[in-house]
Amino acid sequence: MYQFAYAEAMEDSLSDAQCREREAFDKSIALMRAAASQKRYSRLAIEAITYTQRLWSALIDDLSSPDNQLAEQVRANLISIGIWILAETDRIRKRVSAYFQGIIEVTAAIRNGIA
Numbered sequence: 001m002y003q004f005a006y007a008e009a010m011e012d013s014l015s016d017a018q019c020r021e022r023e024a025f026d027k028s029i030a031l032m033r034a035a036a037s038q039k040r041y042s043r044l045a046i047e048a049i050t051y052t053q054r055l056w057s058a059l060i061d062d063l064s065s066p067d068n069q070l071a072e073q074v075r076a077n078l079i080s081i082g083i084w085i086l087a088e089t090d091r092i093r094k095r096v097s098a099y100f101q102g103i104i105e106v107t108a109a110i111r112n113g114i115a
Contacts, residue, residue, distance in 0.1 A: 018114050025111035028052045029104055036100035041092075049089045052103065056082040056089075081106060 031048035038044055060082040062068055063075045070078075085106065091097040 022111055022114050024055055025107055025114075028055050029107050029111070032100050032104045032107070036098075036104070041095055041098075045092065048100075049093050052107070053086055053089050056085050060086075078110070081110065 028048075028051055031044070031051050035042065035045040035048035060079055063070070063079050063082070068075060085103055088097065088099060088103050092100065
């Protein structure tokens, strides 16, 4: 009986974590879409970039942890994606680029892959 309750609690905990991850990705996507709709670099762009960079930095830190239980190749691929997103958001911040759409599409694909 205790094993069943523990397994159920662990499943709920994983489900809650996945829900929070989806919500974090949703917020990043919404902010990036709103920033992309602006005609020029704006305070909204700064907010979107800052949030997205913090999100992906935290994800990269988690993915780099030896305690992370994802397969090594999946972690490596997600870290590579995260590094690309950090570089692209930095290019937008420096006003070298305004390519929000690529970041939005990649982030949405990752969000959609969360179980």
